[in-house]
Amino acid sequence: MRVHKLLQILLALGAFHVHLSASSRIKDLVSLEGVRDNQLVGYGVVVGLAGTGDHQQTIFSVQSLTNLLQRMGVTVPLPATAILVKNTAAVMVTATLPPFAQPGTKVDVTVAAIGDASNLQGGLLILTPLRATNNSVFAFAQGSVVTGGFVAGRSGNSQTVNHPTVGRVVDGAIVEQPAPSVEPTTALKLQLNRADYETASRIAQGINRKFGGAGRLIAQAKNSGLVQVEIPDQFKQQTVEFVAAIEDLVVETDRPATIAINDRTGTLVLGGDIRIAPVAILQGNLTVRIDTSYSVSQPNPLSNTGTTQVVPQVDVGVKEDKARNVVLKEGASVDELVRALMAIGSTPRDIIAILENLKAAGALDADIEVL
Numbered sequence: 001m002r003v004h005k006l007l008q009i010l011l012a013l014g015a016f017h018v019h020l021s022a023s024s025r026i027k028d029l030v031s032l033e034g035v036r037d038n039q040l041v042g043y044g045v046v047v048g049l050a051g052t053g054d055h056q057q058t059i060f061s062v063q064s065l066t067n068l069l070q071r072m073g074v075t076v077p078l079p080a081t082a083i084l085v086k087n088t089a090a091v092m093v094t095a096t097l098p099p100f101a102q103p104g105t106k107v108d109v110t111v112a113a114i115g116d117a118s119n120l121q122g123g124l125l126i127l128t129p130l131r132a133t134n135n136s137v138f139a140f141a142q143g144s145v146v147t148g149g150f151v152a153g154r155s156g157n158s159q160t161v162n163h164p165t166v167g168r169v170v171d172g173a174i175v176e177q178p179a180p181s182v183e184p185t186t187a188l189k190l191q192l193n194r195a196d197y198e199t200a201s202r203i204a205q206g207i208n209r210k211f212g213g214a215g216r217l218i219a220q221a222k223n224s225g226l227v228q229v230e231i232p233d234q235f236k237q238q239t240v241e242f243v244a245a246i247e248d249l250v251v252e253t254d255r256p257a258t259i260a261i262n263d264r265t266g267t268l269v270l271g272g273d274i275r276i277a278p279v280a281i282l283q284g285n286l287t288v289r290i291d292t293s294y295s296v297s298q299p300n301p302l303s304n305t306g307t308t309q310v311v312p313q314v315d316v317g318v319k320e321d322k323a324r325n326v327v328l329k330e331g332a333s334v335d336e337l338v339r340a341l342m343a344i345g346s347t348p349r350d351i352i353a354i355l356e357n358l359k360a361a362g363a364l365d366a367d368i369e370v371l
Contacts, residue, residue: 023250023251023252023253024250024251025247025248025250026190026203026206026207026247026248026249026250026251027247027248029192029194029199029203029251029253030190030192030193030203030227031193032184032188032191033188033190033191033226034181034182034183034184034189035099035100036181037097037098037099038099038132038138038179038180039095039097040094040095040096040130040131040132040138040139041093041094041131042092042093042094042128042129042130042131042141043064043090043091043092043093043128044091044092044093044111044125044126044127044128044141045061045064045068045089045090045125045126045128046090046111046120046124046125046126046145047087047088047124048087048122049086049087049088049089049117049119049120049121050119050122051086051087052089052117052119052120052121053085053088053089053115053117054088054090054113054115055086055115055116057116058090058115060115061089061115062085062088064090065085065088068126089113089117089120089123090113090114090115090117091111091112091113091125092111092112092114093109093110093111093130093141094110094112095107095109095139095141095173097139097179099179099181100178100179101175101179102175102178103176103177103178104174105175106172106173106174106175107139107172107175108168108169108171108173109125109141109168109172109173110167110168111125111145111167111169112165112166113166117165119147119164119165120145120165120167121145121164121167122144122145123144123145123167124143124145125141125142125143125144125169125172126142127140127141127142128140128141128142130173132180136177137176137177138175138176138177138179139173139174139175139176140173141169141172141173141174142169142172143170143171143172144169145169146168146169147163147165148163148166148167183239184231184239185231187228187229187230187231188228188246189227189229190203190226190227190228190229190246191225191226192225192227194255195223195224195225196224196253196254196256197221198254199253199255200221200223200224200225200226200227201221202251202252202254203219203227203251204219204220204221204227205251206251207219207227207229207246207249210245211242211245211246213232218230218231256366256367257274257365257366257367258270258366258367258369259274259334259355259366259367260369260371261355261356261368261369261370261371262370262371268338268352268355270338270366274333274335274364274365275332275333275334276332276333276334276337276358277362277363277365278332278363296308297309334364334366337354338351355368356368
């Protein structure tokens, strides 16, 4: 019943969307070429764990601790594998370096155990360099690890909540050198988040109407995923203001008809303006039930022959429900189809199967994405 209610809400939203113009800011549709995030990664050590760190068979965590102590002037007896420290865990550290990040900027980092540590709760990440793909160090991370889960209890009587071997260090990394971002000087290249020729053309038209001179077009759609914009002379020294003004423009967008299906949960998300060709749908259910019961067969009283036996009895029943049909005329929408199917008692999984069959039969002109 709750899933049927969810379908009704989604259909209502889809029908409401039809009456509204599909308008969006250019800022929500594109990203600027050269202005992007950069992924950083590093190998580090978390200390201070309450006996939940790596075990002795995880050799690299012990080696890392040994190297760390030696750099601090502590003499460690060899071999390093003889050291038994359960409060230390080897981790991978990841972070996202935002565009134009300057030295001193703080970013969050994610810490994940790579050995057999069972819990990073309460741990402290030791100073860890974070590198980009070119092996350059852009930041250093250090701080207390905050996990979204925990483990309570001991041995077999314990309870684990969420994932205690992954945590975050809020503002745990400090940027040491500027991010490798490219600031536009003469032209902007707007990359569409979802490639579409119609949307790219409308973005170029909107920019030309706002900033183009008499007979001069400063924006041109190169393809379905790229719009190139020449920076006007009056904005050569004000690139930031020009980009902000472009991002604030509102254009009409064109999105392909798409139906999103999550078959695991029976969730269906669709727009009410998707059309279906004239079609008749016939649906019926055939149920076969097989029941097995056991009875005990015993010999007659005071009989010297025969033994007690367990005899299985199989009962087979067949039930076929009356077929239900839905007839759609020219111009019918998916909204009307789903409402009709819900009226005759179809379940969400029945509706999903029918939509997939309509797509296979060529009666539904929409993309179906199964999540």
